[in-house]
Amino acid sequence: MSKSTILSGTDLSKKYGDLEVVKGVSLAVNEGEFICLVGKSGCGKTTLLSLLSGLEKPTKGKVTLDGREITTSSEDELALFRRDNVGFIFQSFNLIPTLSAWENVALPLFPIKMTSEERRRRATELLDKMELGHRMDHLPSALSGGEKQRVAIARALVNHPKIIFADEPIGNLDSGTGEAIMGILNRLHKEEGVAILMVTHEDELAKTANRLIRMKDGEIMS
Amino acid sequence: MNLRYMTKELYYQKRRTVMSILGLSIGIALLIILNSLSLAYRQAAHVPLKEIGADITVQRSGDVPKDLAGAVFPCSAVTIRKEEVEKIQKLPGVRGIGTGLLLWVFDPTRAWIVLGIGKENSIGPSLLRSSVTEGRFLEDGKPEALVEQAYARQFGIKLNDTISVADNKFPVVGFVDASRAAKIAVANVYLPLKEAEDLAASSKELQSVSPYAPGDVNLLFIKADQEKITSLASEMKGILGNKVTVATPDSFLKLLGSLFALSDKFTLAASLIAIIVAVLIAFKTMAGNIAERAREIGVLKAVGWTNRDVVSQLMSESVIQCFMAGILGLLIALVASFGLSFMKVNIPIPWEMSPTPHFLPGGGDQIFKTLRLPVHIPWTLAFFAVLLSIIIGGLTGGLLGRHISKIKPSEVLRHE
Secondary structure, three states: OOOOEEEEEEEEEEEEOOEEEEEEEEEEEEOOOEEEEEOOOOOOHHHHHHHHHOOOOOOEEEEEEOOEEOOOOOHHHHHHHHHHHEEEEOOOOOOOOOOOHHHHHOHHHOOOOOOHHHHHHHHHHHHHHOOOHHHOOOOHHHOOHHHHHHHHHHHHHOOOOOEEEEEOOOOOOOHHHHHHHHHHHHHHHHHHOOEEEEEEOOHHHHHHOOEEEEEEOOEEOO | OOHHHHHHHHHHOHHHHHHHHHHHHHHHHHHHHHHHHHHHHHHHHHHHHHOOOOOEEEEEOOOOOOOOOEEEOOOOOEOEOHHHHHHHHOOOOEEEEEEEEEEEEEOOOOEEEEEEEOOOOOOOHHHHHHHEEEEOOOOOOOOOEEEEHHHHHHHOOOOOOEEEEOOEEEEEEEEEOOOOOOOOOOOOEEEEHHHHHHHHHOOHHHHHHOOOOEOEEOEEEEEEOHHHHHHHHHHHHHHHOOOEEEEOHHHHHHHHOOHHHHOHHHHHHHHHHHHHHHHHHHHHHHHHHHHHOHHHHHHHHHOOOOHHHHHHHHHHHHHHHHHHHHHHHHHHHHHHHHHHOOOEEEEEEOHHHOOOOOOOOOOOOOEEEEEEOOOOOOHHHHHHHHHHHHHHHHHHHHHHHHHHHOOOHHHHHOOO
16 A cells, blocks of 8 residues: 555455345545546445445445555444544535534544533534525525535544545435536545545546446446 | 524424424323322312321221110211220330210200210311311310301300200310311210210110210220321231221222222323323334434535434434423313312212211211312423423434434435
């Protein structure tokens, strides 16, 4: 693993019963790199993302994130590791409906000992960057799809992650809003230097990435 | 545990919160009400004896006199010897004894129920001192009488009149209102114990049925340590024989016939059912609530919440909901107990304890002590109920939280 590699998966396989969804995949992500994982629905790209982010354990193979092998870690160790190093963006935003925009952004910070003011300050900074400063106290139900995803991006950034995993981040958005979100992700990647591993089934989106990885039937094609 | 998250969850998920709180509060209210009712019946059972300042009354049955002439003992209250009284006095747990001598006096023109009372004793019918409505109470060493107010009115007896009881003259020095008394040890005429003893000792009819000597009595009113009442009752039966009637709060409780009064076991069983129902309601409602939040829990874990973080968050929500349910249950129970306190309860007085001869008009009727059920919620019960709610909340939240925290975020987040 080179010095600039922050994430590597080696010979990763994942089986659900007899069904092998990911088949011996190896993949490395370098610091600040923007990678798109492209493939049709059911090809195993979301499962691969789960394996690489530590949300799921592989049946075989190992994952090293920021120099630490995470495949042998306990569930709580993995959670703490994700809290400190990883951000997530989901297709359906997955915001907590009872929390306001800034509280959703601060959600990863809730279990950490810090004052509410500090949490709010960090969330406000990020929401301002997402041009949502005026929507801080609104509940998700009062936000548009694009605004919800921008809140989700702010949440992914609140812990200063080394890598963001984005699973179909614009899958639920109209094309205009989707473009705007992609613009934000590109800007983050360029300005903040954060690595992004994005899963999508749209080739068009992959054009903005540094690297394109195609998956088919649980294997990497290119 | 994040307080902001918890309060917002409870506030914005009103339906979930209200359902959980309502469900459990009904169970808690039921638990409190059942126990308050049981307690109220127990307290009611103390009233007939408490009103004459005693915890136990004792009398012994005997034979019916052949001729109803002059002074006789009621067949339900014959001689209790002075030595027997002394033995009872020495029993551990006996704090004091009041005595009385109940006589039926059949004069040619009138029948009297006469009760001889120890004037200075604070236990027993001398408590009537506070019920004097006119004139004064009996004084030491004077052959004088107190007459029951209603009886005096019925027969036109006036203050300072002289009444003749078994050929003995007694000036009437006062009237007493015994209508609010316990229906036990009430009489038409009250005499100093010494005078009643003389009447009894000089009556041939009485002596032929139940030999009597001055110092003997036929009614005992006993103050005792509460926890020893039951054992004392059986010891007294040992001293006085099989024909003795020992009345205790427990014996009155049995006469009440209510399920709440019948046994501690019923209350315990009903309370257990209420607790189990409360736990099941809390568990089922919260299990449903938490299952609805599986995706949310997945998000929390994905963004770095440990199992412990998730459990403590869910547990705190559950504890607060159950605490509120406990408070609401307590309020419901307070309202219900206020309503129930208007309920009247009739405590039957056993015929043996009724002073009126059964062959006189109305003498055979069942008499009752009627009172409002003294329903109240002791603070210990209130505290226990709220504490129980919190424990239920902690256990429910802890168990369900542990279960749901094992969820894999990838499982709930992958199916978009």
